[in-house]
Amino acid sequence: MTEQAAPMRRRIKSFVLRTGRMTDGQKRAYDINFKTLGLKRANGPVDFADVFGRQAPTVLEIGFGMGDSLAEMAIQAPELNFVGIEVHTPGVGRLMYLSDQAGLANLRAYCDDAVEVLAHCIPDNSLSRIQVYFPDPWHKARHQKRRLIQAEFVQVLRSKLEVGGVLHLATDWENYAEHMMAVMSTAQGYQNNAGPQQYSSKPDFRPSTKFEKRGEQLGHGVWDLLFSKVS
Numbered sequence: 001m002t003e004q005a006a007p008m009r010r011r012i013k014s015f016v017l018r019t020g021r022m023t024d025g026q027k028r029a030y031d032i033n034f035k036t037l038g039l040k041r042a043n044g045p046v047d048f049a050d051v052f053g054r055q056a057p058t059v060l061e062i063g064f065g066m067g068d069s070l071a072e073m074a075i076q077a078p079e080l081n082f083v084g085i086e087v088h089t090p091g092v093g094r095l096m097y098l099s100d101q102a103g104l105a106n107l108r109a110y111c112d113d114a115v116e117v118l119a120h121c122i123p124d125n126s127l128s129r130i131q132v133y134f135p136d137p138w139h140k141a142r143h144q145k146r147r148l149i150q151a152e153f154v155q156v157l158r159s160k161l162e163v164g165g166v167l168h169l170a171t172d173w174e175n176y177a178e179h180m181m182a183v184m185s186t187a188q189g190y191q192n193n194a195g196p197q198q199y200s201s202k203p204d205f206r207p208s209t210k211f212e213k214r215g216e217q218l219g220h221g222v223w224d225l226l227f228s229k230v231s
Helices: 024-037 048-052 068-076 089-102 114-120 141-146 151-160 174-185 210-217
Strands: 058-062 081-086 107-111 127-133 161-171 190-192 223-229
Touching: 024 089, 024 107, 048 081, 068 081, 068 089, 068 107, 081 089, 089 107, 114 151, 127 151, 151 161, 151 174, 161 174, 174 190, 174 223
Parallel strands: 058 081, 058 127, 081 107, 127 161
Antiparallel strands: 161 223, 190 223
């Protein structure tokens, strides 16, 4: 009797792939604008100077949702390059629409899994800031292993930041905020911009999302963590 090979272990997804339908406007914007504003994992490592036609600090947002806050940041900071990663197709379509309406030249997006894009496309030491705003909290204890912010993942993010670059996390779940603080406080090569074990004030550059405003109306808090890469 021959020994059977062990089955390949499947990587746990840190997101739920929502299959919402794009509106006609989102689909039109996606079909027209993704050709020029979209980036594809299949194209491999990206040269941001080539993509944007200039040398400028580049900000990466992981999981931009429907794209409103990312588009607003790109409008408010034309001196920066912005790249978003989102698996939700309607969200990417919405971002394409917003970018087209605002005539943004400093915004690009991937419609893909951030873990794969980071592994295959984003050069090391190339980003001035990485933003992860309101990721799925996976609040049930048995699901918390699916949380995106884990010790191994923040080291992947550190490798993509330039020295002095900032990892900015935000959540409206207190338990997840505590988890984030525990992970980041012991993460090699990072320093808390607000001081040990301290949360940061909401920076002016982060717009309030509709989810954040809704949470505030329900009495929920919001916690921001800003950690700089020191080595």
